[in-house]
């Protein structure tokens with residue numbers, strides 16, 4: 001183990017109650033992480049997200065993409081998208097995430113945040129079409145960003161930092177009892193890509 005870059009204990013649950021969050025630390029070398037960041041930037045069909053709120057449609061600066069085993073339809077921020085077929089790199093990354101978590105996934109939602117000013121508001125994932133209490137494997141590439149959880153009743157908060165090439169897993173009842181967000185920050189000027197591997201039920 002590198003004493004200056006210690007790997008966290010993968011079995012630690014970062015939530016005090018009501019769900020399970022594992023932080024695996026680095027699952028890619030820095031060289032691999034740089035490589036995947038560049039390739040995904042160029043090969044993913046990034047689209048501006050449409051979010052519908054209070055009957056209005058907003059176009060987000062953050063870009064998104066949705067891939068899967070089949071052309072699944074996925075409803076997200078009140079809009080429905082059809083999954084694209086896996087790219088070679090996404091297949092490789094999915095295998096790495098599956099090996100670490102011991103779970104399987106049939107789809108992936110990707111987010112591209114160009115700077116720290118792009119963020120994601122408090123939410124929990126997939127009440128409708130995600131497998132109940134299923135695992136979500138979240139791989140981070142690029143700029144290091146804070147990630148936060150907030151309990152729906154007690155409002156207790158848990159924060160961690162997601163490093164370049166790192167993996168976070170949300171599982172069990174996390175989505176039922178906790179919200180999560182990627183807070184905005186003016187300090188970060190560099191882009192970040194996040195991949196959340198999920199299991200959709202059809």
Ligand SMILES: O=C(O)CCC(=O)C(=O)O
Nearest residue numbers: 109111120125182194196
């Ligand atoms: O960017 C992240 O780390 C989280 C993204 C997220 O929560 C989501 O796509 O549902």
Ligand SMILES: [Fe+2]
Nearest residue numbers: 123124125180
């Ligand atoms: Fe989420």
